[in-house]
Amino acid sequence: MLGPIDYVLWFLTALLQAAVVVCALRGRTFWKYSTLNFYMLAASFLTAGRFVIFWEYGFPSPAYTYFYYYSDAFLTICLYFALMELYSHVFRAMGINRYVRAGALLLLALTCWVTFQVVMNSSAKLLTNFVVELQQNLYFVGLVLTYLLWGAVMKQRETRAQVVQLVSALGVYFSGFAANYAFYHLSQEHLAIWNYVPPMLALWLPAAWAYTFAKVPEEARIATAHIAATHGSIR
Amino acid sequence: MIATLIFVIAIAGFLQFFVSYCRSLIAAYERVDLSEQAREVTGIQDRQVHGQDFERLLQLVRMCPEPGDDSREIGAVRTYFGLLSLARATFRRIAPALEQRMERERESCAYFAAVALDRRIAHSRGLMAEQLVNH
Numbered sequence: 001m002l003g004p005i006d007y008v009l010w011f012l013t014a015l016l017q018a019a020v021v022v023c024a025l026r027g028r029t030f031w032k033y034s035t036l037n038f039y040m041l042a043a044s045f046l047t048a049g050r051f052v053i054f055w056e057y058g059f060p061s062p063a064y065t066y067f068y069y070y071s072d073a074f075l076t077i078c079l080y081f082a083l084m085e086l087y088s089h090v091f092r093a094m095g096i097n098r099y100v101r102a103g104a105l106l107l108l109a110l111t112c113w114v115t116f117q118v119v120m121n122s123s124a125k126l127l128t129n130f131v132v133e134l135q136q137n138l139y140f141v142g143l144v145l146t147y148l149l150w151g152a153v154m155k156q157r158e159t160r161a162q163v164v165q166l167v168s169a170l171g172v173y174f175s176g177f178a179a180n181y182a183f184y185h186l187s188q189e190h191l192a193i194w195n196y197v198p199p200m201l202a203l204w205l206p207a208a209w210a211y212t213f214a215k216v217p218e219e220a221r222i223a224t225a226h227i228a229a230t231h232g233s234i235r
Numbered sequence: 236m237i238a239t240l241i242f243v244i245a246i247a248g249f250l251q252f253f254v255s256y257c258r259s260l261i262a263a264y265e266r267v268d269l270s271e272q273a274r275e276v277t278g279i280q281d282r283q284v285h286g287q288d289f290e291r292l293l294q295l296v297r298m299c300p301e302p303g304d305d306s307r308e309i310g311a312v313r314t315y316f317g318l319l320s321l322a323r324a325t326f327r328r329i330a331p332a333l334e335q336r337m338e339r340e341r342e343s344c345a346y347f348a349a350v351a352l353d354r355r356i357a358h359s360r361g362l363m364a365e366q367l368v369n370h
Contacts, residue, residue, distance in 0.1 A: 147248060150255075165259050171252030175245045182242035208256070211307055222262045 002059075009199040010051055016206035017044035023213035029162070032218075035085040036166070039078040040206060046071040069128065073135040080108065080138055083145055083170065089163050090152050111137050143174040161220035162212055169208035176201040250318075257315035260308050261343050264350040273353035284349055286341025289316055292348035299355035300362060309351055316344040 002010075020040040024030040030037050050068060057063040084104040088097045115137050119129040150171055158164060180197045187194075269279060277284075277292060284292075296309065323337035 150252070161259060161263070165256065168252045168256040168259065172249060172256060175249035175252055179242055179245035179249055182238045182245055185238040186242060207307070215304065215308075216263075220263070222259055 005196070006199075009196070009203065010047070013199065013202050013206065014044050014047040014051075016203060016210060017041075017047060019210040020206050020213060023210045027213045027218070029213055029218060033082075033085060033089075033166070033213075035078070036082040036209070039075065039082040040209065042078055043075055043206075046075060066128070069132050069135070073131045073138075076135045076138045076142070077108075080104075080142055083142055083149070086163065086167055086170070087145075087149055087152075089160075090149060090156060090158055090167075093156075107141065108138075111141055139174075139177070143178055146171050146174050159221040159223065161216045161222045162218060164222060165212040165216060166209060169205060169212070172208070173201055173205040176204070253318075254315070257311055258343075260311055261347045264347045265343065267350045267353075269349055269353050270357070273349060273356060276356070277349050277352065279349055282346065284342055284345045286319075286338050286345055289341060289345040289348055292345060292352055296348060296352045296355055299352065299359050302355060302358040305351055305354065309348075312344055312347050316341060319344065 017040045021030070021037050021044070024033060024037050050064070050071065053064050053067045081104070084100065087100050087104070091097060091100055112134060115130060115134045119126060119133050122129045146167070149167055152158075153164060153167055177198065180194070180201070184194065269277075269282075274280065276295065277288075279288075293309070293313065319337050319340050323334055323341065326333040326337065
């Protein structure tokens with residue numbers, strides 16, 4: 001049974017996801033970060049779609065379950081490509097974009113193959129099992145790739161404020177989900193408060209990205225050394 | 236065992252990214268010099284501000300009309316300041332060097348609040364000037 005807070009979080013998530021696209025359009029950075037914006041646009045529509053399915057068929061219905069998992073897998077693939085777009089922005093100066101794209105597709109194909117090997121023995125609902133497993137595996141790959149990208153941002157002394165904020169916000173999002181997932185498996189008792197952690201994290205990413213597109217000018221630069229968490233002090 | 240490992244790595248990653256994100260927000264304010272009026276109101280001289288002034292400055296910020304574009308930044312930096320205060324209290328006895336580092340970070344947060352206040356004062360003055368023109 002959903003309470004008023006759940007409904008508010010649901011609508012707020014869809015609104016913030018749409019706000020990212022609006023802010024990017026207003027800031028004329030939509031095409032520069034097209035994959036990232038496509039992800040947010042799709043997320044906004046699918047979040048609204050989930051609500052429609054929920055309203056029509058209810059939470060425990062197979063329709064909602066299928067829609068949730070298939071849409072989540074689709075969004076994870078979109079987020080993977082959004083991450084690759086951030087990679088290509090960071091590595092643009094080195095002129096290795098073609099290799100980054102090829103590597104991304106290869107890694108995606110490899111993840112699909114490994115996932116298929118894991119689920120191929122399940123006789124029933126092969127496709128559904130594949131979709132659920134692929135989504136989880138891609139999430140893990142995304143988490144590792146975000147950590148690597150942050151390492152590249154620091155190493156290359158990336159100064160574009162927009163790129164730095166987009167990557168660090170994504171890092172907070174992935175790390176938060178991973179920590180929540182691990183804590184869920186560690187804890188014996190599941191307090192109700194933990195049910196609100198994933199929706200809050202889902203709010204974080206569109207809120208941070210919308211802020212970046214709305215407030216941080218494309219030409220804004222910051223010294224990478226000053227934002228590294230290991231660095232002593234800013235001033 | 237694996238869940239514990241994932242939890243520790245994820246929390247470390249979360250803190251790393253969150254600190255970096257907050258620092259990127261503060262960095263934009265670091266380059267801004269305070270106006271003479273803001274210096275008078277806050278009592279800050281030569282960019283020297285103490286971490287303990289953060290709450291006082293934030294109270295002054297709240298007294299000014301909102302320009303509508305800085306509340307999210309202030310919220311994020313406030314959370315960051317809270318984390319820093321907690322870490323500072325934890326490290327006080329164990330590692331004094333780390334405590335000093337936390338204090339410098341807190342000073343940056345306080346300077347951020349001072350610049351936010353300065354912007355709000357400027358905004359209020361703009362509003363007043365606009366009203367005077369209209370009447």
